[in-house]
Amino acid sequence: MSNERRLPTLPEVLFVLMSFVLIMFLFIVQFELPIQLALLTTWFVIMTVGLRIGYSYFEMQRGILKGIYDGLEAVLILISVGALIGTWIAGGIVPSIIYYGLTIIDPSIFLLAAFITCAITSLATGTSFGSAGTAGIAMMGIGISFGFPVALVAGAVISGCYVGDKLSPLSDTTVMTASLSKVNVIEHIKSMLYVSIPAFVIAGILFLTTGFFFNSGGGDLSQAEDTMASLTAFFNISWVMVVPAAVVIILLAFKKPSIPVILFGALLGSFWAFFFQDVAFLDAIKTLYTGSSISSGVAFIDELLNRGGITFMLEVIALIIFALGVGGLMEQIGILRVICVKLLAWADNAGKTTLSTIISGFFGNFFGGAAYVSVITASKITEENYDDLGIDRRVLSRNTEAGGTVTTPMVPWSDGGVFMAATLGVSTLGYLPFLWFNFLVVIITALYGLTNRFIWYTNTNETDSPGIKENVN
Template structure:
């Protein structure tokens, strides 16, 4: 008779996590091998511990596949956004955004403007990836034309994108967090607003001051003018080029599903490439798959615009699949349960509830490689602690987003970190110090937690969810 699998002890759990860090550091920093290979080795390492704990291979494989399945939404969005980037560059949408941006935005306010523009785009569309791949790329081109450090521009762009990803009712992570936390979507957004609004304002002021200091005495706009001239020579520039972006925003405002809307927008972009930019029809359609190839004569603009297409995302998709598999394996061998039991003993007040939830969510990003995994680890590991303390789960949902969604672009092998680095052309570790909105969200969330600030009372919807949960437990006991 087979033995019942046992949970990992704290010593084994720490060993697994320690080996994870050693493998990742060794492969990436010392051996300079791809992150994907490191994650593949981590799979076998965790499976080895799983066998030692009494888990069968088939059970672990099923858990691994389940982990990958839970992140398929992000993979579908990556495929759609890859197609969108390729066709919108070829169709003149992104070049037109860069051109008009250079003509109306001054260097002194650019960093703040970049954050605000990306935030508006992300709130309107509900996707940080889509916003970075369109408005974000445009802002990178404008910022470099102004002679600003690209890692600083990337920090402002990503800050804006994640404001929208947290606050938009169209965002899949926002909807998923509210659902997993069993709270009303708009109460979840209201709870997050107490953190996001001050973080946004402080970050915007910081970017404004930084931009003003960097541009002081630097009135040479030669690069910006050369960029505009190069874009005008290589593309048809007019307001008509912005119609695909307008169509996508309107469709998303009507709460249509993001993946088909983004793909439809990508298809319009390829038509624009054929109609306005001189592409042959087959060549224009091909940009959906293989991306855009441009030669404006300006090196950094060419490097910015020669990207996109589904193939552009394949390495990112592979990395995310491997990272999601790590999360699935850790779930299967009971690592999440052990951590949850430890946190349950420690979470004695709202401050500790906040900290443990943020750690549990970050655990999903760091070891699971995706925002979706972080939402699962954050809610599943700590939700019972909120029920025991009879605290509104809007605090849970707010803390999960602060520790999970916002931290994804900070981890080089996570879906957010890899996508932002690949799309904006700036290494994760280079832009992290300038992702000020993310750090402010973390700091403000912890302050609110330990001082018990802006914690909403339970509403009728949440009480109803509590009653249904209690009824389910009673039925299960019989």
């Protein structure tokens, strides 16, 4: 007969959270050990508390497996995008986009162009991962060729990718957040426009002015010219090369499932490598697994284009699996429920409720390691407060995206943070200061809550909101 289980006490919860942060610091900063080992060590800390409060090893294993199972879609997308990156480089798709981008885009407006290009791609496809692995890779190549700091370019790319991740009706996080919050997905998107439009405009202005600053003297285009020469020397550059990219974007825009579409795009890349880049057929197929490999003699071109393939993502996948296990364990032994109770007691007005949702979403990314965890923690931990205060659930869904979706790439071990760092070749802490759209979404959302602006109520008795009010009953 199993021991009687109980919820962890607040000191036990704090012990787990503080241990998590300490382990991360020691493993990553102090000892320079792999982050995967840090996450795996955290499993044992959580299980120690789980045993203390009455959970068996079998029950905690079940929590780990559930956490990993719930995040398997992200793992499969990582595998698919890894294969796609490898074949699209070998097939000349990414090199062609970089080449034509260098001929079309003016360096002074490049950062704004990268931001908008990735935003349009993510809005059309609904995937930040797919957008970063396609348009994002190309924008990185163009930006580096223009001489922009790699971290700044990554910030513009990721900011654009997360415009669609939180706004597109094709995005899994958008649909999932609306569903969890019990809000119609179109109404959910409309509510987010109050935050996203000003955030998009301000971020666009910041990227535009920063681009002018870096190119105030006209810029040195010699590196861009060297890049174009290297690309034409090693690849057959043609507009035909962008056909696989167009096919993938169109299929995703027609709401076809992400994983088979991305894998189909990867297969097209292999065929393009065989038919247009003179790669042997078996070698072209092999790039699905091993990625692209060239030796151009230009260091940054080799660094940019020697990547991709399923093997390219294996360390990333291991990291995400361990992070998902942490989230599953915390959910299983009741740590999230304890935090929920504390937040419910504290958040007694619109401002505090908004902040509690943002904090809960970030908590899901920081300790759960995945966007799907963050939207669950943000919505489910705080939903009772919205109902008790008579706040419309469209506000809940909007705040959930702000605390959950857009903070995902800010956490080095979350699925978004790991993927963006691996795909774009920039560390999370490197690009973090330049995630201007993401930060603006969080800041504007918090300001709306604290000032009671654009907070809708479900009853007509509320008279203290100077923002928009509606009776939705």
